[in-house]
Amino acid sequence: MGEVCDDxxxxxxxxxxxxMPLHLxxxxxxxxxxxxxxMQKLHPEGALSGMRFMDVFELRRPVNAPDFCALWRRGxxxxxxxxxxxxRFGLKGLFTRLSGGSHGLINLSLGISVLxxxxxxxxxxxxxxxxxxxxxxxxxIEAKTAALDESKxxxxxxxxxKVAAEEQAFSDTLTGLKNRxxxxxxxxxxxxxxxxxxxxxxDLDYFKQVNDTFGHAAGDYxxxxxxxxxxxxxxxxxxxxxxxxxxxxxxxxxxxxxxxxNSIASRIISRLEQPIDYDGQSCRISASIGITLSSFYADxxxxxxxxxxxxxxxxxxxxxxxxxxxxxxxxSSESVR
Amino acid sequence: xxxxVNRSIQCFVEDTxxxxxxxxxxREARLEFxxxxxxxxxxxxxxxxxxxxxxxxxxxxxxxxxxxxxTYLVTxxxxxxxxxxxxxxxxxxxxxxxxxDDLHDRVKLAMPDLELPHLELTEVAVDRFSLVCRFERxxxxxxxxxxxxxxxxxxxxxVLLDLEPGDGAVAPCEVLHIQLLExxxxxxxxxxxxxxxxx
Numbered sequence: 133m134g135e136v137c138d139d140x141x142x143x144x145x146x147x148x149x150x151x152m153p154l155h156l157x158x159x160x161x162x163x164x165x166x167x168x169x170x171m172q173k174l175h176p177e178g179a180l181s182g183m184r185f186m187d188v189f190e191l192r193r194p195v196n197a198p199d200f201c202a203l204w205r206r207g208x209x210x211x212x213x214x215x216x217x218x219x220r221f222g223l224k225g226l227f228t229r230l231s232g233g234s235h236g237l238i239n240l241s242l243g244i245s246v247l248x249x250x251x252x253x254x255x256x257x258x259x260x261x262x263x264x265x266x267x268x269x270x271x272x273i274e275a276k277t278a279a280l281d282e283s284k285x286x287x288x289x290x291x292x293x294k295v296a297a298e299e300q301a302f303s304d305t306l307t308g309l310k311n312r313x314x315x316x317x318x319x320x321x322x323x324x325x326x327x328x329x330x331x332x333x334x335d336l337d338y339f340k341q342v343n344d345t346f347g348h349a350a351g352d353y354x355x356x357x358x359x360x361x362x363x364x365x366x367x368x369x370x371x372x373x374x375x376x377x378x379x380x381x382x383x384x385x386x387x388x389x390x391x392x393x394n395s396i397a398s399r400i401i402s403r404l405e406q407p408i409d410y411d412g413q414s415c416r417i418s419a420s421i422g423i424t425l426s427s428f429y430a431d432x433x434x435x436x437x438x439x440x441x442x443x444x445x446x447x448x449x450x451x452x453x454x455x456x457x458x459x460x461x462x463x464s465s466e467s468v469r
Numbered sequence: 470x471x472x473x474v475n476r477s478i479q480c481f482v483e484d485t486x487x488x489x490x491x492x493x494x495x496r497e498a499r500l501e502f503x504x505x506x507x508x509x510x511x512x513x514x515x516x517x518x519x520x521x522x523x524x525x526x527x528x529x530x531x532x533x534x535x536x537x538x539x540t541y542l543v544t545x546x547x548x549x550x551x552x553x554x555x556x557x558x559x560x561x562x563x564x565x566x567x568x569x570d571d572l573h574d575r576v577k578l579a580m581p582d583l584e585l586p587h588l589e590l591t592e593v594a595v596d597r598f599s600l601v602c603r604f605e606r607x608x609x610x611x612x613x614x615x616x617x618x619x620x621x622x623x624x625x626x627x628v629l630l631d632l633e634p635g636d637g638a639v640a641p642c643e644v645l646h647i648q649l650l651e652x653x654x655x656x657x658x659x660x661x662x663x664x665x666x667x668x
Contacts, residue, residue: 251663257560268575270662271557275579278550279508286508 148237153261154223155239158185162200165235170259174221174249189213192222203227204236211238219252221245242266247273304374306352307359315373315381319434322426328388329426332397333441334362336378336404337418337453350410354417357408365400381438388427390458397421397456405454420448421456428461470516471583475505478519480548481541486527497522510582513606520608532611532632539615543623555620556660562626562652566590566598585609596649603642607635610643617647625657 145166148155153170167180180188186200193212197203203211208228215221225240242249246266249255260266302314310318322329336358343351355378362372362380371383384393400419407414422445426432444459451457482491495503498518505511524531542551558568569588576585586604593599600617602610614632621628629648635641 247663251661255662257557257564257662267557267662271554271575272579274550274557274664275554275576278554279580282507286506289506 151261151263152239153259154225154241155237156180156185158200158236158238159234160204160236162186162204164188170255171240173253173255173259175215175218176253177218188216190216193224204229211240213238213240219248221249221252246270307356307374309359309363309380310371310373312373312375315371315375315383316434318371318383319437322383322385323432323434327426328386330384330387330389330393331424331426331437331441332382332384332393333422333438333445334380334382334400335420335445335449336380337420337449339378339417342415342417346410346413346415350413350415353410354408354415358404358417361403362400365396365403381441388425390423390425393423393425394456394458397423401454401456418454420445420453422446422448422459423456424459424461428459470511470513471580472505472507472509472511473580473583475511475516475519476507477542477548478516478523478538479505480545481538482523482527484545484547485537485541490526494519494522494526497526531608535608535611536615536618539612539617540619541615542612543616543619552620552623553660553664555616556623557662562621562624562628563649565620565624566600566647569600586613588613598647598649600645600647601642602645605641607641607643610634610645614645617645622655623658623660625653625655627651627654 148157148166149168153168155168156164156171157166159165162185164180164183164185172180175188184200191197191200191203191211191213194203194206194209197206203209206227208226210224211227212222212224214223222243222245223240224243225238227236227238229236241264246269250270257267302310302317304311319329319331321327339351339354342354355374358380359372359374362382366372366382366384369385370387371385373381373383375381384396387393401421404417404419407416409415422441422443424437424441424444426437428440429437440459440461444457448455448457479491482494492503498515498521500515500519520531520534524534527534529537542548543555544552555565558565558572567590569590573585573587576583584604586602586609589601589603591599591601600613602613610632614630617628618630627650629650631646633644633646635643
């Protein structure tokens with residue numbers, strides 16, 4: 133009976149190699165008697181045939197099979213093995229004893245290690261059985277990787293465009309300052325996070341005369357210089373926004389000290405009063421400023437703070453312009469300096 | 470038409486004739502953007518306008534242009550992934566021809582929204598094949614002719630190709646006649662399943 137099976141195995145070797153290029157034949161003592169051509173390719177160190185199965189491979193599944201005898205006794209079961217040397221590829225497949233009992237067959241596949249194995253041993257399509265979808269899988273991996281890379285690049289471009297569009301949506305195109313929308317955004321955020329902040333509303337004085345006398349180009353030029361001055365007199369975490377023709381709002385994060393804000397306001401006014409030269413003409417302007425602080429309010433509401441800063445601004449204008457005033461929530465009176 | 474198709478046309482023109490040619494073509498085609506995105510979809514009319522403008526500007530008829538595009542897809546280093554995916558079809562040029570039947574479904578698996586023609590290979594005699602290419606409009610036949618010509622070189626095979634245009638029927642189909650003169654005429658380019666992109 134055993135000899136018959138041996139004959140069958142021997143005469144079928146060619147067929148087995150073609151059908152299952154990744155198989156191993158073993159005898160009951162655990163010696164490898166034959167391997168498929170692709171299996172041998174995975175072990176370039178030498179012929180597998182004649183070696184002991186357990187010397188070449190680590191048996192990872194079934195878990196309760198400490199030696200080859202235990203595997204043999206099972207008759208048929210799923211296996212996971214790993215080369216002990218080299219790249220230590222994992223393989224998975226099925227062990228089964230042939231009916232005569234003189235040989236066992238383990239048919240294997242590379243499973244998830246296929247990419248590494250293909251790369252290391254330069255496997256080609258002919259190394260896989262036609263019934264094995266490995267090559268289709270490799271095709272799919274490559275196609276999907278290419279598509280995913282392209283999608284990633286598209287996402288990066290879209291992200292860049294989104295940042296640019298947001299930047300544009302929050303900016304005043306003439307001066308490059310932030311606009312009303314950006315200001316509202318920031319104030320809402322600061323109010324919500326209870327960040328203390330000082331708020332300044334600033335109106336240019338005599339700007340209309342500059343526009344009327346020297347034209348709109350001169351006016352635009354003056355606005356750009358004003359923007360530069362306001363930015364240079366504030367910190368990078370503060371916000372300077374242009375909210376109307378000659379109206380600006382400044383928000384000072386983490387700053388509710390009236391002395392500091394007053395001195396900033398004085399400095400801004402004195403710098404704005406220095407004549408601005410445009411095309412040989414000397415343009416003279418000034419500014420009035422109203423100030424309020426988030427610390428004045430139990431629950432700071434941006435709209436109310438803007439309104440109060442405007443009240444203070446009104447008083448500055450009323451006092452004869454080129455003044456700055458801090459809103460006084462207690463008495464609604466004002467202190468002009 | 471899928472962005473990949475449009476993007477391929479753009480890369481072909483830019484890599485072959487230069488960026489200024491592409492600038493001219495998109496102006497002629499009245500596009501409101503310069504660059505196609507491979508992962509977005511575009512109206513078919515846009516592709517038609519671009520192909521017309523390209524044929525006009527480059528002084529080539531539509532089929533010659535499309536055949537050159539097919540060759541470009543296989544031979545240019547920027548398009549190496551296309552060549553690689555096609556070479557997965559088989560170990561020899563004949564294997565590759567046989568694999569074309571599966572191309573449509575394979576591509577569908579990887580990119581479900583990319584519409585490519587259905588291909589059907591028939592062996593009419595020893596080393597003579599006819600490849601039927603069905604798509605809603607003609608044009609892919611010429612692209613395929615360019616691809617096959619270049620891939621035959623890639624495999625080192627010598628082939629004669631002849632494109633029979635569609636008859637304009639309800640389901641237009643173009644037929645590419647293939648004669649395999651020499652299977653190993655020259656040493657082809659090497660191909661490895663693993664490639665480099667997967668690392």
